[in-house]
Amino acid sequence: MFSSRTRNVAKVAGVIALSALVLTGCRAATGDDAAGANSGSLSVNSFGGVWQEGLEKTVVTPFESENGTKVGLTTALGSEALTLIRGDSAVFDVAYMDLAIVEQAKEAGLLQTIDLGQVPNAEDLYPLAVDEENYWLAYITSMSGIAYNTDQVTEAPTSWEDLWDDKYAGHVAISNVAGTVGYQFLVQAAKMNGGDENNIDPGFEAIERLMPNVVSIYNTPDEMSRLLTSGEAWIGPWYADRTGALKASGAPVAFVEPEEGAIAVISTMVIPKDAVNVEGAHDYINFQLAADVNSEFVQATGLGPVNAQSELPQSYLDENYVPYGEEQVDKLQAFDSAAISKNLSAWIDRWNTEIAG
Missing domain, CATH: 3.40.190.10 (Periplasmic binding protein-like II)
Structure with missing residues (x-):
């Protein structure tokens, strides 16, 4: 029974x-x-x-x-x-x-x-x-940090701020905010500019300033794998374990923990x-x-x-x-998961209008 x-x-x-x-x-x-x-x-x-x-x-x-x-x-x-x-x-x-x-x-x-x-x-x-x-x-x-193509980026980045550097214009890939690394990067951008999980405006403003450097907004880890492996994207926020697996497959990639801290x-x-x-x-x-x-x-x-x-x-x-x-x-940064869960739906709507739109 x-x-x-x-x-x-x-x-x-x-x-x-x-x-x-x-x-x-x-x-x-x-x-x-x-x-x-x-x-x-x-x-x-x-x-x-x-x-x-x-x-x-x-x-x-x-x-x-x-x-x-x-x-x-x-x-x-x-x-x-x-x-x-x-x-x-x-x-x-x-x-x-x-x-x-x-x-x-x-x-x-x-x-x-x-x-x-x-x-x-x-x-x-x-x-x-x-x-x-x-x-x-x-x-x-695991952790989120910066992954990069070692054929295209010969000097390893050291800071999250490096993604805004003009030398990466048209070569940065970022995740849709619905993904874990996506909303983590949005919060990181907010924190670097005086905001946090409950004051996300500085994060959206920073992402808008980043867009001239962005070649693609990826929706899945497999998309980021392709972008980095092909060299279409040189650099971007990504998962440590995914980077390690991609490197083990023979792809020219590496991962760094930014000086501000990788994200748990x-x-x-x-x-x-x-x-x-x-x-x-x-x-x-x-x-x-x-x-x-x-x-x-x-x-x-x-x-x-x-x-x-x-x-x-x-x-x-x-x-x-x-x-x-x-x-x-x-050294890992631990963000407020309760606040992220509460606000994420509104962030996704705003992202689709202000960033992806």
């Missing part, structure tokens, strides 16, 4: 046309489940592709073996997971979400707080990986409000945040760790642009 949450997963997933749906294990939300005890099964979303391959190899399979808990994976990006949770907040025990999506879920009352007493590995996390209100814990960190990009784990297996959810989160597991997972996905005790080999650090070590992580 299928549980109500299994039926709701299928129903809502059909509405949003998820390309893959893999749920293993079904249980009635009664008895021990209703009390939040570890029932022996756990429902978790996954981002698919290489990310999911790394998750299964370094987290899911070892966790199942060690804890005797079966983990069912549903392929759903953060926004898709939020749609599922809106339909039934018992659909997942643990959900992976980026911060902007988490803020929407929090505002809608769809999350419960994480009991850090049940996640002892949280004590070893960098401060930016722990929510002050305990609604989320980060499991990876973190992704989190949350527990939905009506999660069935709350105890198991805490066990799973704690397992993924262990120093050795965190190290193995980030190496499988090309990202940086959140556990300060995680050790990465020098060969990995030489080949990837990842924030690593207390000194480097402390």
